[in-house]
Amino acid sequence: MTRVSMNVDGVVYEDEVESRTLLIHHLRERLGRVGTPIGCDTSNCGACTVLISGESVKSCSVFAVQADGEQITTIQGLADGQGVNGEAVGQWHPVQRAFQQHHGLQCGYCTPGMVLAAVDLLARNASPTEDEVRHGLEGNLCRCTGYQNIVKAVLSAASELRGEGPLPGSFQDSADLTGVGA
Amino acid sequence: MxxxxxxxxxxxxxxxxxxxxxxxxxxxxxxxxxxSLIPVLRLRLSYPSLLVDLRKIDELRGVREDGAELVIGAMTRHADVISDPLVRQHAALLAEAAATVADPAVRHRGTFGGSLAHADPAGDLPAVAVALGAQLVAEGPGGRRSIAAADFFQDYLQTALAPDEVLVEVRLPKLQGRWGxxxxxxxxxxxxWAIVGVAAAVRRDNGAIAEARIGLTNMGSTPVRAGAVEAALAGASAEAGTIAEAAAHAADGTHAPSDLSGGSDYREHLARVLTRRAVTTAAGL
Known part of the structure; x- marks a missing residue:
C-alpha cells in the first residue's frame, strides 16, 4: 500500500491505496465521487475524463499513486458552490449550462467527460471553430446525440465565457414549437 | 478490469x-x-511484478538545443512536444505527427520516450524518429549509450533497450535549410491507430527536391524508411508527376501486416497514396 494525498474538488483526501488502484476506482469507491462514470474500460470513450491541474485526462488510464499531490476536478466540483454572499447556490459552470440549454445530451452517460473535455478545450482556445471543437472532443464518444448539439453547446459556452452571451437557438427558446404556447 | x-x-x-x-x-x-501500458495491464495482457514510475525525475522532461541537435527528454509529454517552439522550429515533423496521437486527454499524459520505447508499429512517432535519423540515449548500469533509431526498433513491441536500461532522451539532428x-x-x-501513416520531410532547393526523408508507420513490425522513394526524389524536380512516380515505390521492400483494419495489399496501396500526399504537401505544392 502507498500513501497518497490528493485534492479532489477542493477537499484534500489522504489514503492508503494499492498500487494497482486506478484513479477512477479510487474516486468512485474510496472517495464516493460517483459523478464520474466508468464507460468503456478500454480508454477509448472518455466518459471518465477528469481534470488534473486543469488538464483533461482519462481517469481509467491513471493510477491513483500517480495522482499523489495533484489537484483533481471532477464534474461534481465544476459548479461554483458559492454565491456572491457566500451562500451555497450551486451555480452551474457555463459549459454545464450550455449543455442543458442546447440539449447536448440524451442518456447523459458521456456528459461528465464531455463537459470536462470541453472545459479543458475552452481554457486553451477561447474562440474555437466548429472544426476545432470536433477535434478537441475526439477522445470522447457519445452514442446518442450524433454530436450536433454537443458541438453547439460548446460553441455557445465559448461565446458566453468570452462575455458575448450564449448563442441563440437553445432548447428553451424553441420550447413553444410544441404548439403548447401558441 | x-x-x-x-x-x-x-x-x-x-x-x-x-x-x-x-x-x-x-x-x-x-x-x-x-x-499504452495501463490499458495493457488492465486487460491483463502483461503482469509485471514491479513498475518503476519515472514521473518524479525532472531531468527527463523538456526540450533543449545542443549544437546541431535538438534534445528531447524522454518524459516530455506529447502536449508539450506539440507546443514547444524549438520543436516547431527544428523538428516540425515531430510536432505534426504528435498532434495526431490519440486524443487531447491521452496527449496530456503520454510521452515521446514512452511511445518510442513501447514500439507499437502502429504508433505515429517511431516512423518520425526513423525518418529524422534520431539517436536514442539509454542509461543502464554501465552508463549511457546512444542507439540509432534504425537499430532501436527490432520487432513488434521489441526494442534494443535492455531490461535494466531507461530511455533518457532523444537527439534529433536539426533540419537545416528549407524543409517542408x-x-x-x-x-x-x-x-x-494508424492503418498506415507516412512521415515526410522534404528539402527544396531551386525548384528541385534536394533531399527527402520518409518514414512509414504500420508497414511492418517496425517503422521503416521508404528508401526507394527517397532515392527517386533526390535531385528530382518538384512536380506532381515526378512525385507520383516516386511515391509508386513506397511499398517496395515492406512487409505490411494483414489484420481487421486491412490486408497487406490494401496497406501497400495506402502507403503509395499517402506518400504522394505527404511529399506533395512537404514539397509545398
Missing part, C-alpha cells in the same frame, strides 16, 4: 530507476505516461 498486483516505486533519479529495475529483475517494467514536412495518417475513426 483491474490490473494484477504489482509493486510500485517512483525514484527521483535515473540512477535510482536503473537500480530499481536491476532489483526487480526481468519482470520489472518502466512506467512513463502509462497511456507533413504527416499523413489514415485511420477508420478519430483517435484510432
Amino acid at each position: 483491474i490490473p494484477a498486483q504489482f509493486d510500485y516505486v517512483a525514484p527521483g533519479t535515473v540512477a535510482d530507476a536503473v537500480a530499481a529495475l536491476i532489483d526487480g529483475g526481468e519482470d520489472a517494467k518502466v512506467l512513463a505516461g502509462g497511456q 514536412v507533413a504527416y499523413e495518417k489514415f485511420s477508420r475513426t478519430a483517435q484510432a
Whole structure:
C-alpha cells in the first residue's frame, strides 16, 4: 500500500491505496465521487475524463499513486458552490449550462467527460471553430446525440465565457414549437 | 478490469530507476505516461511484478538545443512536444505527427520516450524518429549509450533497450535549410491507430527536391524508411508527376501486416497514396 494525498474538488483526501488502484476506482469507491462514470474500460470513450491541474485526462488510464499531490476536478466540483454572499447556490459552470440549454445530451452517460473535455478545450482556445471543437472532443464518444448539439453547446459556452452571451437557438427558446404556447 | 498486483516505486533519479529495475529483475517494467501500458495491464495482457514510475525525475522532461541537435527528454509529454517552439522550429515533423496521437486527454499524459520505447508499429512517432535519423540515449548500469533509431526498433513491441536500461532522451539532428514536412495518417475513426501513416520531410532547393526523408508507420513490425522513394526524389524536380512516380515505390521492400483494419495489399496501396500526399504537401505544392 502507498500513501497518497490528493485534492479532489477542493477537499484534500489522504489514503492508503494499492498500487494497482486506478484513479477512477479510487474516486468512485474510496472517495464516493460517483459523478464520474466508468464507460468503456478500454480508454477509448472518455466518459471518465477528469481534470488534473486543469488538464483533461482519462481517469481509467491513471493510477491513483500517480495522482499523489495533484489537484483533481471532477464534474461534481465544476459548479461554483458559492454565491456572491457566500451562500451555497450551486451555480452551474457555463459549459454545464450550455449543455442543458442546447440539449447536448440524451442518456447523459458521456456528459461528465464531455463537459470536462470541453472545459479543458475552452481554457486553451477561447474562440474555437466548429472544426476545432470536433477535434478537441475526439477522445470522447457519445452514442446518442450524433454530436450536433454537443458541438453547439460548446460553441455557445465559448461565446458566453468570452462575455458575448450564449448563442441563440437553445432548447428553451424553441420550447413553444410544441404548439403548447401558441 | 483491474490490473494484477504489482509493486510500485517512483525514484527521483535515473540512477535510482536503473537500480530499481536491476532489483526487480526481468519482470520489472518502466512506467512513463502509462497511456499504452495501463490499458495493457488492465486487460491483463502483461503482469509485471514491479513498475518503476519515472514521473518524479525532472531531468527527463523538456526540450533543449545542443549544437546541431535538438534534445528531447524522454518524459516530455506529447502536449508539450506539440507546443514547444524549438520543436516547431527544428523538428516540425515531430510536432505534426504528435498532434495526431490519440486524443487531447491521452496527449496530456503520454510521452515521446514512452511511445518510442513501447514500439507499437502502429504508433505515429517511431516512423518520425526513423525518418529524422534520431539517436536514442539509454542509461543502464554501465552508463549511457546512444542507439540509432534504425537499430532501436527490432520487432513488434521489441526494442534494443535492455531490461535494466531507461530511455533518457532523444537527439534529433536539426533540419537545416528549407524543409517542408507533413504527416499523413489514415485511420477508420478519430483517435484510432494508424492503418498506415507516412512521415515526410522534404528539402527544396531551386525548384528541385534536394533531399527527402520518409518514414512509414504500420508497414511492418517496425517503422521503416521508404528508401526507394527517397532515392527517386533526390535531385528530382518538384512536380506532381515526378512525385507520383516516386511515391509508386513506397511499398517496395515492406512487409505490411494483414489484420481487421486491412490486408497487406490494401496497406501497400495506402502507403503509395499517402506518400504522394505527404511529399506533395512537404514539397509545398
